[in-house]
Amino acid sequence: MADKRRSGVSTVMSDSKATTKAETDQEFLSQAGVGVLLRGALLKLVEARSEDPIGFLAEHFSNIASETENGPVGGSDGEHHSNVLEQQQLSRALWHIGLAHHSHRSAFNSNTRVAYDLLMQSGSRRHVAGGVKGRVYTELLRGLCSEGGLSVTASAPLLLRIRCHDHEAVPFELFRQGVLTCAVFADYIRKSQCLYAAVSSCPERAADRSLCQAVLGTLQEALETTSPWSDVARYLEASMKISPGKLAQAMAEAQGPDGGGMGPTMDAQEFEDSAAKLFLTRVRIVS
Amino acid sequence: MNSDRFALSFDDYLAEKNVLLYLNDAVTQLLEHKEEYTQFGVVRYFAEYFNSVKNGNHVLFREFNYIKASPHNRASFIRIFWRCFRQIGKNGDLLAAMEYSSLLQLLCPDFPTEMVQNAARIVLIDDALDSMMSFSDFLYSFQIQFYFEEFLESVSVIYQDLLSGKSPNTVIVPTSSSVEQLNSVAEDETKAQEAVESAIFAECIEALCERLKHNHPSPSTVREILANSQRVSFYGFLMAMTKSEEINQDIGALPNKSELLIDPEMDLELERLIAQISVSPTSNSSGSTTGLKELPKKASPRKSLHHRKRIEMESDGSTEETDSSEN
Incomplete structure (x- = not known):
């Protein structure tokens, strides 16, 4: 629509409108509320x-x-x-x-x-x-x-x-x-999808079940953090619980000494669903 | 989420995205065409203006200074040129530089012939400039020439300096005796072969990219192109740029060469038009209005262009001379 209206623009440059005074332009703009x-x-x-x-x-x-x-x-x-x-x-x-x-x-x-x-x-x-x-x-x-x-x-x-x-x-x-x-x-689900991608070492293969459970367990622990003192303390504690170090530790324990073989796996959907469940249990029902 | 833009000052942010350019132009256009544009309300006008900028239709029929005013405008113009005239490529027609110039002037009345000639130089490797070129060859060269105009100018200066054995502009290459040393070695050979050492050339271009900040191909791509051979000529380098898929993707105006001429929508439309014309050869214009009604989403300028193009193509076959002078 704009294009259509502009179609004559370039050929008819301002010659015919050269008479337009700067003042009237100003007037027009303020009248039309362009500045505002x-x-x-x-x-x-x-x-x-x-x-x-x-x-x-x-x-x-x-x-x-x-x-x-x-x-x-x-x-x-x-x-x-x-x-x-x-x-x-x-x-x-x-x-x-x-x-x-x-x-x-x-x-x-x-x-x-x-x-x-x-x-x-x-x-x-x-x-x-x-x-x-x-x-x-x-x-x-x-x-x-x-x-x-x-x-x-x-x-x-x-x-x-x-x-x-x-x-x-x-x-x-x-x-x-x-x-x-x-x-x-929505953000949380996106993050949990990233988490799954990080746990499964290559994108074609599903991730190891025990590893996923370890990660979910850590996540749960962090989410369920309570603090007798204040919200701030709770945030700090929770973020400590889900720090990379903790996560790595949990994953190492889950993997065990044999380095992890072809154990059972968990697909992305199941991981996402479990993560979502952790979140949802903490949402109060409105009505 | 890229948060770099939060690090910029607001003025820099506006400048980076050329926001003020468009706001300025929107107001200027509004003032020049008050009566026409205000009948739907000023706010609606601004909405339409920015929507057309977003869709890339805003450069259609605008003056050359506006078309080249921002990278987005340039890319939009390249894209419009492609979309309007790809049927030419499909028919396999070869056109000369002057004819491409006429086509461009249909979209932008004051489009300079010089730009077209420079693009033709790339296709024809600076030789036999009145030769015929295929649409796709011309298009990709035109893209490089138009989109990177300032960059190419500087590269040309660097190349000439290297060729004549001068150490390239010391501002550009603040470094090192090593360059000059290599230079003087290269000096003897270059004149004979009309080419420069790729490595030095690459180094200079990289420094140039840093200096230009905007509107240059990515340095890594340039390096890749120049790594292919030991020595390179100016037009050899430009030709390689036109063939680089990375550069094409970075500009983002055109698809890759294999998809360039695929346009089922337009084919269908053309078939329908031809069918209409052959049914009732006299009522040409009424045929086009029904076409419009059937496809209400189509922007009308494209439609009218399409007709102009058809006329152009028809005359093209019979009287080539009148065709190019007409436009």
């Missing part, structure tokens, strides 16, 4: 430092454009229209959440807030007082999981735990924690 628009875009860019700033800006402007074009519409055009609207809103919310990694916690939190406010408007007049609709929330979490590269089977048990009923209203704090859990879980 660009400043906002740059601010977003400062925050995100996207790998692909051009794609980022394209999406940013598209988002604003569709927001303003759709305007504060209601579901007046019937069920279908509001469904389409909800889908748009969901993908925009996902986009906002995806702007910052969850380790950049304050940016992540504020993006989550933006997404929450956005979803509050969806469903328009019929919206539930006191929060985002449960159905929308669950739908968003599903989207987050699939964006995080999780298969449906991998994310299903997690969603079962943290989803809400369709008619419930989700307050922000719960919303934030649900979103955070999904983001962390």
Whole structure:
């Protein structure tokens, strides 16, 4: 569309428009709000430092454009229209959440807030007082999981735990924690896949079962760390328990003195499932 | 996740990705075509602009200065050139430099002929410059010439210096008596054979790459190319660059040579168009509108280009002279 409109550009250079004064240009820009628009875009860019700033800006402007074009519409055009609207809103919310990694916690939190406010408007007049609709929330979490590269089977048990009923209203704090859990879980599964790749020495062969169990055992121990003192102490202790040295020790013990032969193996899926289970048992059930 | 970009200052980050170039151009274009572009809203305009930059369609019909303004623009232009005219390669037509120049000027009216001639020099190894070239030969050479223009200019200077026995620009090679020593050994032979010692040449190019920072082929690839032979001529080196799959992949505009001419989509479209034309030879234009409706996703400029190309190709067969002067 842009190309089409630009097709006449290069041949008709500014000759005919040479009369345009700089002042009127200034006027035009400020009237159209270009300065504000660009400043906002740059601010977003400062925050995100996207790998692909051009794609980022394209999406940013598209988002604003569709927001303003759709305007504060209601579901007046019937069920279908509001469904389409909800889908748009969901993908925009996902986009906002995806702007910052969850380790950049304050940016992540504020993006989550933006997404929450956005979803509050969806469903328009019929919206539930006191929060985002449960159905929308669950739908968003599903989207987050699939964006995080999780298969449906991998994310299903997690969603079962943290989803809400369709008619419930989700307050922000719960919303934030649900979103955070999904983001962390997706990361966790990716890491556990790396772990499996490291344990199986060559990619074609499945990894040794006893080695995998040793690694999973160490992981479990670290996750189940409790500390009578404080969270910080617990983090430290847990990270000590999963340090490379500990892991190597456990693996060496599991392998035994014979250097490990052709014992039973464990495939990647089973490893991932067991690792996921370790995580899931620690997620509290919401409803 | 590459976190280098967080280490840069924001200005450097913007500069590295040419963000300001595009923002500037977007505003300039907006001001030049206010009425046209604002009917859908300024925000939508910016969205469309950056989407087209992302998709690489933004260089179509733009002025040469813009087309060469960033690596992404250059790669996008190379890709557009390929996509618009690959049917020529498919037909196996051979064209002369002037004709390629005309094709390029369909996409970019002020595209300089000199650039095309330089590309042709690579294909023809600086000899018989009015010879005919195949599309793929020309395309890969054009890619190297256009994408690495500044790099090639500097390499040419280095080569000439080495050839004439001068120690290459001391700024470029701050090192060592060893270079000069080797140089003077090489000196006697080079003039006769029109070639330089690959090892020294490689060393100089590597130093050049460090100095240029951006827009040069990866030094390891250059080293690989130059390791193939003891001595190398300038055009021998450029020719090897055009054949390097690594360089091609790094630029990322074109597929490898075996896939260059495969385009089932376009074939289908062409067949349909030809069928339509043969059914109703008079209603040519109405045929194309139905074609548009059938394929709503297609960008229309490509469509129209495609027609222009067909016309071009038809005239090409009959009256070659008028063809090249027309454009």
